[in-house]
Amino acid sequence: MAEETTGIDSMGQEATGPGNIIPINIEDEMRGAYIDYSMSVIISRALPDVRDGLKPVHRRVLFGMAELGVNYNKPHKKSARIVGEVLGKYHPHGDSSVYDTMVRMAQDWSLRYPLVDGQGNFGSIDGDSPAAMRYTEARLRRIADEILGDIYKETVDFQPNFDDSLEEPSVMPAKLPNLLLNGSSGIAVGMATNMAPHNLTEVVNGIIAFLDDPEITVEGLMEHVIAPDFPTGATIYGMEGVKSAFRTGRGRVVLRANATIEENKGKTQIIVTDIPYMVNKAVMLEKTADLINEKKIEGITAFRDESDRDGLRVVYDLRREVIPNVVLNNLYKHTSLQSSFGINNVALVKGRPMLLNLRDMIRYYVDHRFEVITRRTQYELREAEKRAHILQGLLIALDHIEEVIALIRGAKDPEQARAGLIERFGLSDVQAKAILDMRLQRLTGLERDKIQLEYDELMSLITDLKDILANDVRKRQIIKDELLEVKARYGDERRTAINALGDGNISDLSLIADEEMVITISHEGYVKRTPLTEYKTQGRGGVGSRAAATKDDDFTEHLFTATMHNYLLIFTERGRLYWKRVHELPEGSRISKGRPVQNLINIEGDDKVRTVINVKNLDDPDYINNNYLVMCTEQGTIKKTMLEAFSRPRQSGIIAITIEEGDQLLSVCLTNGDNDIVVASSSGKAARFHESRVRPMGRTAAGVKAITLDEENPDDRVIGMVCIVSTDVQLLVVSEKGYGKRSEVDEYRVTNRGAKGVGTLKVTEKVGRLVAILDVTDNDDLMIINRSGIAIRMAVSEIRVAGRNTQGVKLIRLNEGDEISSVTKIKQEEGEETAGAEPHESQPATEE
Numbered sequence: 001m002a003e004e005t006t007g008i009d010s011m012g013q014e015a016t017g018p019g020n021i022i023p024i025n026i027e028d029e030m031r032g033a034y035i036d037y038s039m040s041v042i043i044s045r046a047l048p049d050v051r052d053g054l055k056p057v058h059r060r061v062l063f064g065m066a067e068l069g070v071n072y073n074k075p076h077k078k079s080a081r082i083v084g085e086v087l088g089k090y091h092p093h094g095d096s097s098v099y100d101t102m103v104r105m106a107q108d109w110s111l112r113y114p115l116v117d118g119q120g121n122f123g124s125i126d127g128d129s130p131a132a133m134r135y136t137e138a139r140l141r142r143i144a145d146e147i148l149g150d151i152y153k154e155t156v157d158f159q160p161n162f163d164d165s166l167e168e169p170s171v172m173p174a175k176l177p178n179l180l181l182n183g184s185s186g187i188a189v190g191m192a193t194n195m196a197p198h199n200l201t202e203v204v205n206g207i208i209a210f211l212d213d214p215e216i217t218v219e220g221l222m223e224h225v226i227a228p229d230f231p232t233g234a235t236i237y238g239m240e241g242v243k244s245a246f247r248t249g250r251g252r253v254v255l256r257a258n259a260t261i262e263e264n265k266g267k268t269q270i271i272v273t274d275i276p277y278m279v280n281k282a283v284m285l286e287k288t289a290d291l292i293n294e295k296k297i298e299g300i301t302a303f304r305d306e307s308d309r310d311g312l313r314v315v316y317d318l319r320r321e322v323i324p325n326v327v328l329n330n331l332y333k334h335t336s337l338q339s340s341f342g343i344n345n346v347a348l349v350k351g352r353p354m355l356l357n358l359r360d361m362i363r364y365y366v367d368h369r370f371e372v373i374t375r376r377t378q379y380e381l382r383e384a385e386k387r388a389h390i391l392q393g394l395l396i397a398l399d400h401i402e403e404v405i406a407l408i409r410g411a412k413d414p415e416q417a418r419a420g421l422i423e424r425f426g427l428s429d430v431q432a433k434a435i436l437d438m439r440l441q442r443l444t445g446l447e448r449d450k451i452q453l454e455y456d457e458l459m460s461l462i463t464d465l466k467d468i469l470a471n472d473v474r475k476r477q478i479i480k481d482e483l484l485e486v487k488a489r490y491g492d493e494r495r496t497a498i499n500a501l502g503d504g505n506i507s508d509l510s511l512i513a514d515e516e517m518v519i520t521i522s523h524e525g526y527v528k529r530t531p532l533t534e535y536k537t538q539g540r541g542g543v544g545s546r547a548a549a550t551k552d553d554d555f556t557e558h559l560f561t562a563t564m565h566n567y568l569l570i571f572t573e574r575g576r577l578y579w580k581r582v583h584e585l586p587e588g589s590r591i592s593k594g595r596p597v598q599n600l601i602n603i604e605g606d607d608k609v610r611t612v613i614n615v616k617n618l619d620d621p622d623y624i625n626n627n628y629l630v631m632c633t634e635q636g637t638i639k640k641t642m643l644e645a646f647s648r649p650r651q652s653g654i655i656a657i658t659i660e661e662g663d664q665l666l667s668v669c670l671t672n673g674d675n676d677i678v679v680a681s682s683s684g685k686a687a688r689f690h691e692s693r694v695r696p697m698g699r700t701a702a703g704v705k706a707i708t709l710d711e712e713n714p715d716d717r718v719i720g721m722v723c724i725v726s727t728d729v730q731l732l733v734v735s736e737k738g739y740g741k742r743s744e745v746d747e748y749r750v751t752n753r754g755a756k757g758v759g760t761l762k763v764t765e766k767v768g769r770l771v772a773i774l775d776v777t778d779n780d781d782l783m784i785i786n787r788s789g790i791a792i793r794m795a796v797s798e799i800r801v802a803g804r805n806t807q808g809v810k811l812i813r814l815n816e817g818d819e820i821s822s823v824t825k826i827k828q829e830e831g832e833e834t835a836g837a838e839p840h841e842s843q844p845a846t847e848e
Contacts, residue, residue: 038189042353046188048195050347050354050361051368052147052172053179055186057101060090062115063169065140066148076119076137083133092162095133102138103130111182112197112231113490115144125232125275125312126282143490146175153379155372173372176486177203177365179347180225191353193346196228196245196253197277201491204483210362211476218247218359225358227498228253228341232312233274235497237338245343246358257337258497261324270316270328276339281305284336285314291334299327323513369479374469381465384458386430391455393431394438398448400425404435514565517582518783520594521558521609528594529585532561559783559824562614569646571631572603573610573664577656579649582614602652610665618647628671630691631656632679632706632721635663638753639703640694643670658702669723676724678731678748679707680760680773683716686731687757688748691723705754720773729775730801733761734784734811736819737768741808742776742801759805767807772823780825784812787821796825 048055054062064086070077083098091098104110106118109125120136123129130136140148150173158167172178180203183195206224210216227242236242237254245251255276262269275281285305291297299322306313318327332338345356349364356364397404407424411417414436421432441447468474517529562568562582570578578601586595597609618624624644631639639657646656659665669677671691680686687707694704710716722731724745731748734740741761748758761770776782778797785791792812802808812820 042188042191043348043351046186047191047193047346047348047353048179048184048186049171050179050349050356050364052174053177053182053184053347054147054172055184057091057093057097058105059172060086060168061098061102061105062140062144062148062172063151064090065116065138065144066151070139072117072140072142072145074139076117076139079120079133079136079138082138089166090161090168099130099133106138109232112229112495113143113181113200115141115147115182117141125280125307127280128282143176146486146490147172147178149173149175150372150376153376155375155379171368173376174365174368175482176200176490177207177362179365180361183228184347188353191346192344194342194344195347196341196343197230198225199229199492199494201487202226202229202494204487204491206358207362207366207483208480210359210366211480216359218357221358221362222246226494228343228496229494230255230277230341230496232277232279233495233497234258234276235499237499239498239500241340241343245345249343249345249355249357249360251343253341253343255339255341255496256332256499259328259331259337261328268318268320268322268324270318270324270331272312272314272316272337274312275314276336277341279336279339281307281312281314288331288335297327297330297334298322299330323515326513366479370472370475373475373478377465377468381462381469384462384465388455388458388462389428390431390434391451391458393427393434394442394451395448395455396425396427396431397421397435397438398443398451401443408436514563516561516563519558519560519562519568519582519585519612520588521597521612522594525597525603525608526594527585527597527600527609528588528592529562529582530588530590530592534590558609558612559785559822560612560614561824567615567618567649569613569615569629569668570597570601570609571611571613571656571665571668572607573659573666574604574607575631575655575657575659575665576603576607576653577646578603578653611668613668613670615643615670618643618649626672628673628691628696629656630669630671630677630694630721630723631665631703632667632669632718633657633659633663633703634666634717635660636679636681636705636707636709636718637663637703638677638679638694638706638721639701640671640691640696641699641701642696645699655700658700660702666718667721669721671723672725676745676750677706678722678724678745678773679718679757680720680722680733680770681707681709681716681757682719682763682769682771683710683713684759684761684763684770685710685757686748686760686773687753687755688724688750689753689755690750693753708754708756710756719770722773722775724775729777731760732772732774732776732782732796732799732825733770733808734772734774734820734823735761735763735768735808736771737766738784738810738812738814738820739767739808740799740811741806742796742799743804744801745775747804762805762807764807768819771820774823774825776825782811783822783824784820785822786812786814786818788815788818790818 044056046055052059065082068077068082068085070082079099079102082102083095086098087095102116103118103122106114106116106122108114116138117140118136118138121131122136151169155173157170159170160166161168179195180198181200183197185194186192202225206221209221209224213220222243225246227236227239234255234257237256241251241253243251245253257272257275259270259272262271275284285303288297288303292300299319301317301319303314303316306315316327316331318324345361346353347356347361349356403424404421407420408417411420418429418432418436421427421435422429427435442451468478516532518532519527519529521527564583566582568580568582570580580600585600588594597603603609613629616623624647625642627643628640629643629646637660646654657665673691675691676688677691678686678688685707697703707718709718727745730742730744732740732742743760748760751757760773761767763769776796780796782794782796783791784794794811799809799811814820
């Protein structure tokens with residue numbers, strides 16, 4: 001509380017008392033002042049009115065231009081003249097606020113339907129500033145007339161301007177729904193608005209649907225108003241954000257630039273023909289250059305802006321070896337070629353900010369149009385009745401023209417004449433004055449007929465206007481007719497395309513080329529992926545090229561091909577399963593070692609990777625419910641389980657098969673449920689049976705017997721399993737000493753599951769034990785790697801077909817004490833040439 005003060009009064013005497021200080025609570029004062037300020041910002045600056053979609057500054061600019069007479073059919077006027085008019089009469093703020101507003105209303109990349117026709121430099125989509133207002137000229141566009149139309153027919157309320165010297169409209173009549181057509185954006189205090197533009201044709205159709213059925217739902221309106229339509233085009237990805245915005249007033253719309261991939265003079269190019277709304281093209285290209293320099297976007301050799309007055313065009317030149325779609329997806333992910341527009345439909349409704357859905361915006365606009373048409377009709381009725389009243393007096397005068405002339409001639413002054421007319425004929429003051437002002441030419445018979453005709457038409461109009469006022473159906477039809485007229489005059493096609501199936505999210509996979517890789521996993525668990533193109537085809541019997549650089553006691557154990565997008569199902573010898581995408585594996589050269597697989601998956605220390613299955617995807621129900629995983633252990637146990645049981649990846653892995661003590665998982669095949677299975681042992685035996693002999697089991701089951709091993713040979717074990725998908729394939733077997741051969745599948749007779757099998761390779765000391773069995777065709781290549789890390793790639797077609805129980809031919813020369821560790825097949829690449837070491841004389845097959 002303030003203390004009493006002592007001071008000097010106006011007479012110089014000392015005065016004691018509270019003086020002019022009023023004690024207040026500073027918290028209450030600050031709260032009240034801030035609320036007043038915030039409401040001023042909300043109502044008078046930042047938020048549009050739901051009825052005409054305009055903020056006060058936009059409304060004042062349009063009204064000032066209309067008052068100045070710069071309509072669409074009049075010459076342009078200097079922008080400085082327009083700005084001065086608006087500043088001096090209606091908007092007491094900085095000139096830049098008015099000029100910037102007028103400029104934006106003239107930019108066809110800012111407004112879907114520009115309201116101002118600019119002449120001169122009005123900026124660009126690159127963010128270039130417009131020329132100074134003294135250099136540019138402007139006038140209203142014709143579509144602005146639809147917003148201003150009927151404003152002088154008392155259709156809207158006027159309010160005093162800032163100094164009470166003039167009046168300005170508080171809202172526009174708005175024959176078209178500008179809020180939906182051009183949207184709006186603004187930041188107030190404690191709230192903001194960001195409303196998207198829409199297509200005029202769609203909006204008009206939606207409003208007419210509402211007029212026909214006022215109970216229509218948002219979903220019903222969405223059949224007409226499909227999605228926002230931005231002036232810069234682009235494509236909307238995903239409809240969830242659009243639907244959310246239409247239903248609730250809030251939503252996120254993902255916009256992606258339209259781009260095509262073209263070949264031009266041997267170069268692959270990405271051509272961008274539009275960009276998302278509110279994106280600055282120059283800033284976007286500058287950021288793109290930075291990303292290319294930082295190696296975050298690769299594959300682009302050059303890019304340039306070829307935009308001109310005919311439209312936007314940005315060209316990206318690509319390197320020959322890159323995948324264009326991968327580069328394009330990287331551009332979408334890292335640059336503004338893809339951006340999001342956050343819709344927040346906040347507008348003023350009766351002076352209060354409200355969050356509005358699509359139906360709300362249409363309903364409030366229709367209510368406004370009802371009021372405008374009512375007030376316009378009342379105004380026209382008043383004017384018609386006034387005119388009819390005057391014409392009625394003129395007709396009376398013409399019917400008694402001689403007497404009227406005599407009365408006027410006898411009067412000493414006009415006032416006496418007027419009083420005489422009123423008294424004699426019962427006229428009103430207005431009628432008497434009109435008779436006195438009537439020209440002599442109106443006394444002719446023809447003129448009387450015109451007056452009578454005009455009077456009859458006016459009486460008919462008055463009857464019609466009264467019917468409109470009394471009939472809401474008539475008003476509704478007028479709104480509809482006027483909207484259809486607007487649609488016919490300004491309606492156009494959508495600029496923004498819609499991709500309802502997309503969601504705008506760019507997955508990591510879309511940024512990675514789906515290239516073919518050679519996956520290498522060593523005995524010690526080192527894993528890597530290497531582009532298949534690094535391997536060269538060599539002749540049969542060649543010494544090979546160096547593959548993986550391994551430790552002395554390590555060697556390559558798994559080698560196969562897969563594409564970057566594939567899933568790898570990684571099975572360990574203990575029967576656990578882990579998931580990994582190919583692109584998640586470390587990339588290495590042909591001679592690099594790779595990284596320990598333990599760093600990639602949560603494998604136990606004493607466990608090791610045993611086999612890896614390449615799977616296309618785990619999301620397709622038809623795929624995972626119609627394919628099986630068949631597993632085989634070294635002790636001859638087999639198990640079949642539907643792929644669906646393994647379609648839910650877990651970071652920690654899961655149990656795929658229960659392994660008995662002393663056994664370990666050896667091989668896993670992906671089957672379709674109708675394949676033959678061949679299981680081979682190191683003793684050179686192979687059992688062939690249909691997979692229907694193995695019933696589907698649960699994920700953790702142990703399985704059943706596949707082949708009976710040689711009981712007299714304690715070292716006998718299963719070395720491989722082949723699923724015969726087609727009878728066109730042949731079975732290829734390879735021994736540890738480098739011998740191999742192809743045989744027809746039909747030479748392996750079908751036996752029962754669990755049989756000892758038939759001979760597949762004559763095992764001798766020279767040939768060694770069987771180490772691999774594969775299904776191959778002439779279109780396959782073989783990749784053979786020995787324990788010392790030497791690899792050779794050779795065409796299967798070079799290996800001749802031999803009988804089932806023969807020794808085969810020498811496939812690879814081995815150094816003393818060396819043995820083959822891994823054999824896999826690789827599809828031949830089209831146009832690939834054989835290169836590398838000269839082929840040596842191979843040992844001929846020895847028929848047994």
